[in-house]
Amino acid sequence: MIRSEVLKALVPVISDQLVVCNIGLPSQELHLLDDQPSNFYMLGTMGLASSIGLGLALAQKQKVVAIDGDGSVLTNFGTLPTIANNVADNFVLLIIDNGSYGSTGDQPTYAGKKTSLAAVASACGCEHVVECEAEEVAATVQAALDSKQMTIIVCKCESGNIKVPVIDTDPVVIRDRFMKEVSSRNSS
Amino acid sequence: MTTVPCKQLAGVIDQIENCDEIFHIPSNKEDEGMGLCAGAYMGGKRSAIIMQNTAIGVTINTLVTLIQYYHIPLPMLISYRGELGEPVACQVEMAVHTKALLSQLNIPTYHFHKADEVNELDAILEYCFMCKKPVAILTDASFWKGA
Numbered sequence: 001m002i003r004s005e006v007l008k009a010l011v012p013v014i015s016d017q018l019v020v021c022n023i024g025l026p027s028q029e030l031h032l033l034d035d036q037p038s039n040f041y042m043l044g045t046m047g048l049a050s051s052i053g054l055g056l057a058l059a060q061k062q063k064v065v066a067i068d069g070d071g072s073v074l075t076n077f078g079t080l081p082t083i084a085n086n087v088a089d090n091f092v093l094l095i096i097d098n099g100s101y102g103s104t105g106d107q108p109t110y111a112g113k114k115t116s117l118a119a120v121a122s123a124c125g126c127e128h129v130v131e132c133e134a135e136e137v138a139a140t141v142q143a144a145l146d147s148k149q150m151t152i153i154v155c156k157c158e159s160g161n162i163k164v165p166v167i168d169t170d171p172v173v174i175r176d177r178f179m180k181e182v183s184s185r186n187s188s
Numbered sequence: 189m190t191t192v193p194c195k196q197l198a199g200v201i202d203q204i205e206n207c208d209e210i211f212h213i214p215s216n217k218e219d220e221g222m223g224l225c226a227g228a229y230m231g232g233k234r235s236a237i238i239m240q241n242t243a244i245g246v247t248i249n250t251l252v253t254l255i256q257y258y259h260i261p262l263p264m265l266i267s268y269r270g271e272l273g274e275p276v277a278c279q280v281e282m283a284v285h286t287k288a289l290l291s292q293l294n295i296p297t298y299h300f301h302k303a304d305e306v307n308e309l310d311a312i313l314e315y316c317f318m319c320k321k322p323v324a325i326l327t328d329a330s331f332w333k334g335a
Contacts (some may be wrong), residue, residue, distance in 0.1 A: 055227025
């Protein structure tokens with residue numbers, strides 16, 4: 001399975017959750033598969049999906065799923081100790097690890113070589129770290145949401161991309177729509 | 189409130205850590221901190237970052253493609269190192285670029301040099317959340333000496 005297939009398998013599990021989605025193809029694929037007001041798409045700023053997701057989880061009560069990539073976690077490695085030391089039990093960080101920088105032409109990442117992101121997350125102090133295969137992603141994310149414990153999931157999959165259109169929605173529209181959804185879920 | 193330490197702001201960071209009304213989450217790097225602030229803002233909180241002016245060099249992409257692009261208000265309380273009274277020569281190298289970079293980025297910038305300039309802080313914060321922009325508050329050594 002490649003990332004777009006992982007996202008497709010995930011849609012039934014995350015469609016009704018607040019989702020912060022990583023820059024580039026992951027956001028474009030999620031936008032194509034299941035555009036929702038509860039999705040925040042990153043159009044720029046590689047690496048910050050996990051930080052935005054943690055900030056959002058700590059600031060309000062609804063569950064938050066941040067969808068990140070191995071390359072993006074590598075570019076913002078400082079995020080893992082911050083997550084470990086500021087536990088938000090409504091937060092699930094899903095790292096889709098295809099061992100490559102998919103949006104820029106599938107150059108290999110170190111996570112596809114010697115570096116284990118799951119081992120790094122554990123070493124940073126994250127208490128619930130789960131590694132899964134692509135086929136298990138929906139069940140693993142569902143279990144993490146049900147566990148009510150902050151969970152870091154590293155989902156291994158194959159590298160490769162499908163052709164998807166860019167997101168042409170204005171960023172302020174994406175943000176405003178998302179904030180209204182967050183606010184309404186917290187007030188009901 | 190997220191912070192990346194600066195010696196000049198050590199006392200402020202201590203106060204934030206010990207204040208029950210402020211949730212303090214230290215960051216390892218300033219762009220990470222801006223991500224945390226963006227998330228907290230979308231979760232309904234007023235967020236802010238404390239950092240050194242050297243961080244302007246680290247965060248230009250995040251300021252432009254996240255904070256400005258999505259219209260997210262972000263007060264940045266900045267330790268303005270490298271001004272009069274600075275003991276470390278290397279700090280001057282970034283100080284000479286600080287205002288030019290902020291100006292190039294169209295970031296409203298306030299420079300606290302004398303102690304009573306702190307009286308504008310509330311109005312600056314109100315302005316920041318009104319216009320949903322990043323706003324820089326540069327606080328130099330002379331300001332902290334008089335504070």
